Amino acid sequence: MSSSNGDNVWILGASMTRFGRYPDKDLIDLGADAAMDALDDGGVTIHDMDVLGAGSLFEAMSGVGQRLQKQIGQTGIPVYNVANACATGATAVRAVSMAIKAGEADMGLVVGMEQMGKQGLLGGAGKARSEKHVYEPAGRYGSVMGVEGIIGTGLMPGVFAQAGMEYANEHGGVDFEQFAKVAEKNHQHSTLNPLAQYQKPFTLDEVMNAEMMSYPNTLLMCCPTGDGAAALVLVSEEKLQTLSAEQRKRAVKISASVMTSDEWTESDQVQPDVSTLTRRAADQAYETAGVDPQDLDLVELHDCFATAELIHYDNLSLCGRGEAGKFIDEGGPWRDGKIPVNVSGGLISKGHPIGATGAANLYEVATHLRGEAGDRQIEGAKVGLTHVIGLGSACAVHILEKPAA
């Protein structure tokens, strides 16, 4: 085992299923497809793995990692089943990466998977207590009935709409059209990605005139639910040096891997503050990697809603403070812009099978850094960043680099 705690962890193999709907497969089929392909991609087998990190939110209590092992190899290695809202996949990355950094493992497998089907609106709506016919205060708020829609909203389209509008309130100059431009971009980007759940372009007018879900987010500005999986084989720097030239050539360095949770802010007590913890994670990642935001060749960030993507331009320092609206107006995050954002189509069009998302974005960036992204390749990409947010909240930021051979 490695004792070189300070060394970087590298991505040796990576894979994802196309995101979409798989009524004929179960969760473990999806995880197994991605896992076996990532092992093949890395030129290794399940018997080379020292640790498994398995992420699924909706089946978190079912021992998904062990269920997966029964399909792809029961080798007796430690399994960490993780659940961390929409950051579940990235948390699995962190679990394996920490095991390698700690010197307990040389190589590990990360699998993020989810099967959601068509679930409709997600979020922390107040519990329905329609069967209660005599009011009695209950819970930490002493509520006598479900309060969703009576005392504001806790459903995701509204929560993220409020996050975007809060940014507009703070900085001005951000409106419905600018939020909509984000979705126009991501739908257009997805037309080049065969792994995206949807691959259909929409005009700005079509985005703005789609069914209003929660102003300013229309249906085309919200990510879909869906099924899918992504897997990564991670390896220590020391172990990597013992592998073949071909394996080393395609390996991608994880220059920073940072996770944060909410620190106390006043407004966070009633409305999730997705900015403070993102800004802190990003700043820490840039410092650790020694990378300037302006050096990034591409970014995959957590665009669960168009309103979220816009504010993360600012939180990730892709633009100046308060200039997120200007950044999209100038085409900065388009694939031919200053810093391409979500060239995969993002959650909005690529899809968001929750447990898979935080691993799939590392797959996407790694694939570009390897020069293997096909029609959607960002030419000459050398450094990229991934970001996810799980409400509650958990934020993970990774910076990946392809050092010169």
Add this chain to the structure above:
Amino acid sequence: MGEQIPIVDYLVLDDGTPHLVAQTCTECGAQYFDRRNACAKCGKRSFEVRSLGDGGKVRSFTIVHRAAPGVLTPYVSAIVDLEGGGVVKANVVNVEPVPANVSLGMPVRLTTFVAGTDDDGTEAVAFGYEPA
């Protein structure tokens, strides 16, 4: 008409005019609407109940069109910065829920409305904010 009961315990109906209260940390002054085991800001474990102001400004809002079954739409959900301190989430009421009628920074004031009635005839009273 039966009795009235607040929909949540941080709305006080029986002590003067209806108003909100917050569990306030005796050390750092952080405010919470729910019961906390310790202050999430400073870790101190004692709280006192403080009344909040009725007026405020819209810090953020959304107009919800698609909602869970049984929720009337469209409606305006907003985050309000209260005068005198505190941030609260609530509906903006007594206004047609269209973007032209709600704006960031808009002054609002507390109001109450009946949200439901139980089998004993007790009315659940909720709070919201209306344009000031």
